[in-house]
Amino acid sequence: EDKVVQSPLSLVVHEGDTVTLNCSYEVTNFRSLLWYKQEKKAPTFLFMLTSSGIEKKSGRLSSILDKKELFSILNITATQTGDSAVYLCAVELRGSARQLTFGSGTQLTVLP
């Protein structure tokens, strides 16, 4: 059975801290790994990772994939209260349907 596990389940930090969110996976027919940010409603797309060791960066957020050890991390530096959200990791499977298998998410709370 395909499985995506995120840790920690929840995290509380203060503004300015740096956080690292983890995502490990066991799936057949891996194609890519995606990170989404969910603030109460629709998940918004952050990154898609397909190759090992290549960091993707967007402002204070960055992510990297390790296909040998089957995990990815999402880093957020200099956190702000607006970063408070659930961060979802999903693995995309090969095949025409491009199905996503999601982890349960990490609830990040950034205190002022």
Next chain:
Amino acid sequence: DGGITQSPKYLFRKEGQNVTLSCEQNLNHDAMYWYRQDPGQGLRLIYYSQIVNDFQKGDIAEGYSVSREKKESFPLTVTSAQKNPTAFYLCASSHQGGTQYFGPGTRLTVL
């Protein structure tokens, strides 16, 4: 305005009633998806459709039905056979081979 819309935002129904959730997109995406999200859990795939007039079951299709008569529309019916229908329902769409983008969701509460 381009995007994915879902309606209604909140829906209350009595046990035993069927209810239909709307999902529309004007992005000209071929593929559309329905997910269910329960508190503290990730998204689980209910149904997906890659082209008009064709759809496949996801991981938790029991108690749900869909149709795809038009490219822009992918309504989801939650039937009385669904044992625990109270949840947050998310619709997504994508180009073939592209990233999935999500609608704002419908929160269904069955009383």
